[in-house]
Amino acid sequence: MIELKTPSEVAAMKTAGRFVGSILQELKETTKVGTNLLEIDDLVRRRIEGRKGAESCYVNYAPDFGTGPFKHYICTSVNDAVLHGVPYDYNLKDGDLVSLDLAVSVDGWCGDSAVSFVVGGDPDPSDLALIACTEEALAAGIAAAQSGNRLGDISAAVGDVAHEHGYTVNMEFGGHGIGHVMHGDPFVPNDGKAHHGYKLRPGLTIAIEPWFMKTTDEIYQDAKDGWTLRSVDGSTGAHSEHTIAITENGPEILTLRK
Known part of the structure; x- marks a missing residue:
């Protein structure tokens, strides 16, 4: 069921969103060559435990698309993982493309955001282009999230950017409604038909999350951990995400970073 939030509820979600954004900003600034993925997870744990009213949306989360409950505080996807x-116990290497996806509840309201970047001083230009495409697609999706538009306008805006840059789009996972729960209605695909679907109304809160892979749109689930989704051809993937609110004055980003 799609739920619309009151202005005070949107303000409460902004508190959660800014907390998520601050952690991701800190991680982007401090993650470097040699950083261990478990160190990233531990930093997030400490930030959540140090914030009154904050709870992880990931620990013990057990949806049907994973294998058993998730045991960590953040998703860390590297290179072909998207x-x-x-x-896990892995020290990042020069040129690794890292995607960090974080969702936290503060006082019962959730914020969800993701950022991708390359560590080290020798990035592959094609990786930087892929990241830039997800960021451009996210901005386009947010710009289309106007009251009176349709959900398909957001999806079409995201997909159009991907196609313009030569990437294909996987439709299995995408954006979603968010509020008291991390994943709710409506589903927000990363491609679609403009002027179709649910009519956007003030108070709707959604996460828009373009994710693309360099040379494929097909993924598989890593059997070792039962969760990580990887490109079938080993090409790198990138992921950008913000939680937003539809308002009468246009879309508002609730998970802003610096």
Whole structure:
């Protein structure tokens, strides 16, 4: 069921969103060559435990698309991993493309956001282009999230950017409604038909999350951890995400970073 939030509820979600954004900003600034993925997970744990009213949306989360409950505080996807990456004992190497996806509840309201970047001083230009495409697609999707538009306008805007840059789009996972729960209605695909679907109304809160892979749109689930989604051809993936609110004055980003 799609739920619309009151202005005070949107303000409460902004508190959660800014907390998520602050953690991701800290991680982007401090993650470097040699950083261990478990160190990233531990930092997030400490930030959540140090914030009154904050709870992880991931620990013990057990949806039907994973294998058993998730045991960590953040998703860390590296190179050919693009979604749901499980932190493990791995020290990042020069040129690794890292996607960090974080969702936290503060006082019962959720914020969800993701960022991708390359560590080290020798990035592959094609990786930077892929990341930039997800960021451009996210901005286009947010710009289309106007009251009176349709859900398909957001999806079409995201997909159009991907196609313009030569990437194909996987439709299995995408954006979603968010509020008291991390994943709710409506589903927000990363491609679609403009002027179709649910009519956007003030108070609707959704996460928009373009994720693309360099040379494929097909993924498989890593059997070792039962969660991490990887490209079938080994090409890198990137992921950008913000939680937003539809308002009468246009879309408002609730998970802003610096």
